[in-house]
Amino acid sequence: MADTVDLPPADGLDRALRHATPAEVITAAVKAVGREQLAVVSSFGTESAALLKVVADVDAAIPVIFLDTGWLFEETLAYRDTLIAALGLRDVRSIKPLDATLLHEDPDRELWFSDPDACCRIRKVEPLQRALAPFGGWINGRKRFQGGARAAIPVVEEDGGRLKFNPFANISREAVEAIYVQANLPPHPLKASGYLSVGCMPCTSRTSPDEDMRAGRWRGRPKTECGIHTVKTS
Template sequence: MTQAQTEDRTDPVAHAADLAARYGHLHGAELLRPLLTGDLKGRIALVSSFGTESAVLLHMVAEIDPGVPVIFIDTGKLFGETLRYRDRLVALLGLTDLRSPGPDPAEEAREDADGGLWRRDAGACCALRKVRPLGRALAPFDAWITGRKRFQAATRAVLPAVEAADGRIKVNPLAGWSRQDLTAYLDRHGLPRHPLEADGFLSIGCMPCTDRVAPGEDIRAGRWRGQGKTECGIHRPAPAG
């Protein structure tokens, strides 16, 4: 590593630009390997929802280093099937550092004492149960791995493989992958599917805010149906101040 590259490590924007210049043309495990074993070793975590496509990244990371921290936000509103799928994949892949943070008990008591915040204000519920817990869980890390793909939404159409956001590096190894690529990977490695996928749940979040997707609908149409909401907020810029 050159002196300039060493200095860049204190500046997430410059560091991300350097990594993108060197590795931005790679994807999947080819992108992850040099980052997990070299440039970001010990300073990066995988954030996973253990949803319908999550096994792809979890498998890639486990093949490279099963000790990489995996952050799974347990919102307290998840499907039991998701929790059991999480446990199954962790055991199957030999992952050794699963972290399952959730909402702060004091904040939950103050902001959602009756558990119905999701019904009154889905955005506030996501902030309480996902965004803030993830922010706390990521505090020890300089970088994190996401499962976002360009095909998922117009807002992700130009998603880079490596970027900087909110003071950290974000690595998107599957940015350029298609649904066919994901299915082929799952099949090739014999990875189990999320048990709700066969029942029409193609994008799975919290139970109250997840619905089945009808044939021909967008894959994320079942998330926050009828609420004009498409993201939980963890990939939006942090509010100023």
Template sequence: MSLAAGIDPIAELEHELAGASPVEIIAAAQRAVRPGKLCVVSSFGTEAAALLAYVAEVDPTIPVVFLDTGWLFEETLAYRDDIAGRLGLTDVRSIRPDPAALAAQDADKDLWFSDPDACCRIRKVEPLARALGGFDAWLNGRKRYHGGGRAAIPVVERDGARLKFNPLANADREEVEGVYERLGLPRHPMAANGFASVGCMPCTSRTQSGEDIRAGRWRGQGKTECGIHTMALKG
């Protein structure tokens, strides 16, 4: 990546990767930061294995950060272990919320109902910020074809003190689906039961025919994101 005077290196990298494949984007992310300072954040949800397969193709030792919120389905936890083993991922880190924060702010475990944004903050946003403290950049699985606020995501962007790469930004649904077929990867166990997108138990529901892929997340609450992609992560 050129650092010519007057040229924003992030904008230049975005330009270089505008039409790049997922593997090319992941490889470029590795080159852009110091050795060992890149990670991938994965929910091990219904489409997560596609990004992880591309990561494994580039370097299966890239750390995988998994947010175990305390509200995940047992099927998701089992799927995490299955996919990590199949792809040969060697460094999957399960990150949990701060017990003191849970005791102080969600002792009755009903914060998801009274204040879902606060629940996401203490169970996802804050733990991820701490986990990213030792990294210069991270990869995530957002896709433009999900629509909404994700329809125009760039391939690379600044996220507070770090870079955030979106390797599947350019991919369409057919490409993502093709990864499962090409590698014979299993689907998330809940996908066959109508769950197009899987997050925490209290805030995940089945998606009806014709609905947006993320319609089952925070249904009826006017909320579409947990916060890890809508605010700069400090840590």
């Protein structure tokens, strides 16, 4: 991270933006961090288009970091390209894990089964740390209604010397759906097949209507997060 960035306190920003709209939070993030020091991190998953639409309306040139883990569905990669064109996103950066790391730690591509935390570390956490190195703040799409560790997230938090903005923290599921309808946003191709939350292929399964929307992630394991939101990015 550039050491010229003079960031305001996260707790003060959180208090000021506690009841702000997503667009107001993103606008405040640009002002607080600086246009050249802010990035968006998106999985281009089943709810990603709503956040990306709001971001594009504020400034379509804000860099968007996309973690191409090597295990993504082809439908997700195609959806990324669809949304880039539909929203006019001008700086989407697809970040991949290092080949040397994969060769050393996951040569047989079986780490997702034997140690999913380690798999997420080398395919998501470490690549994101590299990608965020030049930035003083980042935006993501977590929401409190997703439950689990996300149920009490603030709007703004400190993250390893950076500011982390959660502009959709207090938005409702209905409000997210309304953004899709109002903007005529295309859905993720897998959503109609029962994939309500989409990550890497080996660790994503369909979700029944009576389950939490993230129940299909790492099904049958105690794991509920990949690590990018539980490990500091410094």
